[in-house]
Structure formats: C-alpha cells, structure tokens
Amino acid sequence: MKKTFMPGFKDTGQLFDHQLKGLKWTVSHAYNGSSFYRKQFEEAGVTPLDIKSLDDISALPFTTGKDLKDGYPLPLLSVSEKDVVRIHASSGTTGKRKVLAYTAKDLDVWCDMFARCYEMAGVTGNDRVQIAVGYGVWTAGMGFQLGCERLGAMAVPVGPGNIDMQCQFLVDIQSTVFCCTASMALLMAEEINKRGISDKINLKKMILGSERSSSAMRARIKELMGLEDMFDITGMTELYGPGTGLDCPMHEGIHYWADKFILEILDPETLEPVEDGEVGEMVVTTLCKEAAPLIRYRTRDLTRKITKPCSCGNILFMHDKIMGRSDDMIILRGVNIYPGQIDEVLSSIPEVGSEYQIHLERKDDGKDYMTIKAEVKQGVDPDNTADTRDKIRKTIQSKIMVSCDASILGYGELPRYAGKARRIFDNRS
Ligand code: ZN
Numbered sequence: 001m002k003k004t005f006m007p008g009f010k011d012t013g014q015l016f017d018h019q020l021k022g023l024k025w026t027v028s029h030a031y032n033g034s035s036f037y038r039k040q041f042e043e044a045g046v047t048p049l050d051i052k053s054l055d056d057i058s059a060l061p062f063t064t065g066k067d068l069k070d071g072y073p074l075p076l077l078s079v080s081e082k083d084v085v086r087i088h089a090s091s092g093t094t095g096k097r098k099v100l101a102y103t104a105k106d107l108d109v110w111c112d113m114f115a116r117c118y119e120m121a122g123v124t125g126n127d128r129v130q131i132a133v134g135y136g137v138w139t140a141g142m143g144f145q146l147g148c149e150r151l152g153a154m155a156v157p158v159g160p161g162n163i164d165m166q167c168q169f170l171v172d173i174q175s176t177v178f179c180c181t182a183s184m185a186l187l188m189a190e191e192i193n194k195r196g197i198s199d200k201i202n203l204k205k206m207i208l209g210s211e212r213s214s215s216a217m218r219a220r221i222k223e224l225m226g227l228e229d230m231f232d233i234t235g236m237t238e239l240y241g242p243g244t245g246l247d248c249p250m251h252e253g254i255h256y257w258a259d260k261f262i263l264e265i266l267d268p269e270t271l272e273p274v275e276d277g278e279v280g281e282m283v284v285t286t287l288c289k290e291a292a293p294l295i296r297y298r299t300r301d302l303t304r305k306i307t308k309p310c311s312c313g314n315i316l317f318m319h320d321k322i323m324g325r326s327d328d329m330i331i332l333r334g335v336n337i338y339p340g341q342i343d344e345v346l347s348s349i350p351e352v353g354s355e356y357q358i359h360l361e362r363k364d365d366g367k368d369y370m371t372i373k374a375e376v377k378q379g380v381d382p383d384n385t386a387d388t389r390d391k392i393r394k395t396i397q398s399k400i401m402v403s404c405d406a407s408i409l410g411y412g413e414l415p416r417y418a419g420k421a422r423r424i425f426d427n428r429s
Contacts, residue, residue: 005116022287033078076292090237101291114147114243125152130175139241174202182213183417189224214343217354253306253318370404382410
C-alpha cells in the first residue's frame with residue numbers, strides 16, 4: 001500500500017473528536033508543565049477540567065508574540081529542559097527574537113506535516129527538490145529539507161540567493177521541484193528566461209513560502225518557467241515552522257492540518273469570532289506540541305475561513321490565502337488596507353505586471369496620500385498607459401474605498417528580491 005501522510009479520518013466528526021482530545025491534553029500539559037500558562041489560566045479563572053467541548057476554547061486566555069519575547073530565551077516551555085532536542089528562532093529584525101524549543105516528538109510531528117505538504121503537491125520519491133530558502137537557526141531550510149527526506153524525495157539544499165548555482169543545479173541535477181519565496185521565484189523565472197536555459201531544465205513544480213504571491217506574479221512565473229503547477233505553503237516558527245498547510249492542486253484554498261492545531265479566525269479588535277467568510281486574525285491552538293505548546297496564540301496573520309468543502313475530496317479544512325499581517329495593515333484616512341487587497345486589484349488589470357510598490361506620504365495640507373507604482377507586463381509600452389493609471393485609480397477607489405495616485409513603470413524597472421519583496425514605503429512620519 002502507498003505510504004501516506006494524510007490522516008485517516010472518515011468524516012469531520014472524527015476529526016472534531018480528535019481535536020477535543022488534543023485540546024484537553026494540551027491544556028492540562030501546559031497547566032501542569034509551565035508556570036507561565038498556570039498563571040495565565042489562574043488569572044482567567046479556568047482549569048483543565050473546564051474543557052468539556054471544543055467551544056470551551058473561548059474560555060482560554062490568549063498568548064501573544066510579546067509573551068514569547070518576555071519569556072526569552074525559552075518561552076512557554078512546558079517540558080523539562082533535558083527533553084528539548086533543538087531550538088529554532090524567528091527572524092525578528094529588532095530586539096529579542098522569538099525562540100521556540102522542540103522535543104524529539106515535536107520534530108517528528110513537524111516532519112510528518114511537511115511530508116504531507118509535499119504529498120499534497122503531488123511530489124513523490126522520484127522527485128528532486130531544490131531548496132532555495134534560508135538554512136540555519138530559521139525553520140525554513142530545516143523544514144523543507146527534513147520534510148523532503150521524510151517523503152523520500154531527493155533534497156538539493158542550495159539555500160537562498162546564489163542564482164548561478166541555482167541555475168547550474170537546475171540544469172545539471174535536473175531538479176523537478178523548486179522551493180523558495182515568491183519574489184525569488186520571479187527572480188529565477190526571469191533569470192532562466194534571460195539565460196535562455198528554459199529548454200535545458202526539468203522543473204515541474206514550485207512551492208512558495210513565507211510571502212504572499214499575487215495571482216499576476218504566479219501567472220508570470222508559471223508562464224516563464226513552463227511549470228505544471230505551483231503551490232503556496234504556510235507556516236510560522238511559533239507553530240513548528242513552514243509546512244502546516246498547502247493549497248491542493250484544485251487551488252480552492254489552503255488546506256491546513258486541523259489534526260495538529262485548531263484555527264480560530266477572530267476580529268483583532270473584539271477577539272470574537274468573525275462571521276464565516278469574513279477576514280480576521282488567525283489564532284492557533286496546538287493539539288500535540290510538547291516543548292512549547294500554543295494556546296490561542298495570536299499570529300497577526302489575516303485570512304478568512306473557506307467553508308465550502310474542497311472538490312479534491314480531502315476533508316481537511318481550508319482557509320484563504322494570507323491577506324497580510326495585521327502589523328502590515330495600512331491605515332489611510334481612516335480606511336484599513338491590507339497589501340493583499342492591492343495585489344488583488346492590480347492582478348485584475350491585464351496589462352499590469354506583478355511588481356508594485358505602495359508609497360505613503362503626508363503632504364503640507366496635513367492629509368495622507370497613497371501612490372501606487374506598478375510595472376506593466378513585458379512587451380507593454382509604459383509611455384502609452386494613461387488608461388492604465390486611470391483603471392488602477394478607479395478600481396482602488398471602488399474596491400477599497402480610498403483614493404490614490406498611480407504611476408506606471410516599464411517592465412523590470414522595480415527591484416527584484418532573492419528573499420521577501422519590500423512593497424510598502426511609509427514616509428508619513
Ligand atoms: Zn483540496
């Protein structure tokens with residue numbers, strides 16, 4: 001029988017039973033193992049015995065990024081330190097990083113989750129997986145690597161950047177799968193096109209992580225590389241690392257591994273559940289994480305639940321693409337804007353390419369102004385695009401309810417990035 005990393009639940013009822021068991025275990029594990037959680041629970045007036053149904057999760061206190069920083073270097077630790085076999089850290093730019101500890105079982109669970117992502121993307125033991133993400137204390141490289149080995153495919157661990165070596169291995173090793181950020185994928189696609197080596201490579205799939213990819217960007221990469229398919233992988237250091245969800249080949253949403261964590265979508269202001277289909281903050285509770293369990297951890301990532309079952313038949317629940325982080329939210333004249341909304345508008349205009357920047361400034365009249373700089377697609381004359389400017393302004397106005405100016409640039413004029421693209425330039429303060 002074919003080995004699978006998918007859970008064997010027959011229906012969602014079985015999955016909910018499994019979640020309740022995991023929730024009870026996590027709550028009592030954290031309460032008994034961590035003085036931080038014990039104190040949180042006492043302040044909220046709950047004990048493990050109060051968890052009788054999945055709805056009782058709403059009585060539990062929240063955990064935040066600040067709690068992780070305050071508990072530096074080993075926050076939320078709920079096991080004895082001798083049971084910790086590895087740590088990873090987030091790429092915090094200022095101050096203390098978030099450090100997360102793992103037991104041997106945590107790593108095992110993470111590897112299985114990651115192997116499941118590859119399996120869902122249709123990657124098999126015959127594939128050669130070129131991994132172009134950061135190795136080191138970050139979770140990315142290790143996750144893609146160990147998940148690939150767990151699946152039984154061949155890992156080609158090149159790491160990020162290094163375009164010459166990437167191209168060399170694509171040609172010489174004939175990698176079939178490429179894993180990177182969306183920005184790096186665009187950079188590679190353009191480079192392969194420029195070097196004229198597209199008929200010498202054998203790339204079939206790309207798995208894109210850690211950065212939102214717009215549909216314009218995906219279409220461009222797919223076309224340049226002649227790919228069969230590309231997938232968005234999700235994850236964060238706090239929740240094991242990348243590999244906690246993936247969009248399946250139907251691309252109707254991102255299946256997330258609901259047998260390993262519970263996902264709530266809450267209004268970031270009121271912390272009450274949003275209506276089904278509304279955008280809110282992802283709040284996660286792990287079901288079997290030992291070293292640093294998460295209880296109602298506020299991820300700051302914004303998305304919405306997809307309630308329609310996926311036509312692929314897999315019962316694992318789905319959420320939409322990540323719309324952005326609540327930290328990235330732009331407030332312009334009282335309107336909340338997520339970069340993902342700008343992506344969507346630009347992707348809907350045929351002559352506009354995938355690369356754009358959002359510039360914000362405060363003028364002498366004391367008001368805030370937004371200018372969107374967008375590239376045209378390759379082959380479109382940027383000097384003949386008065387219409388395009390107008391379309392961007394009008395569509396932003398009607399879809400996002402805010403006025404903006406637009407400036408149109410030629411193809412390739414905006415910078416390309418080997419990591420995550422910088423898109424917001426806020427010059428208001
Ligand atoms: Zn599906």
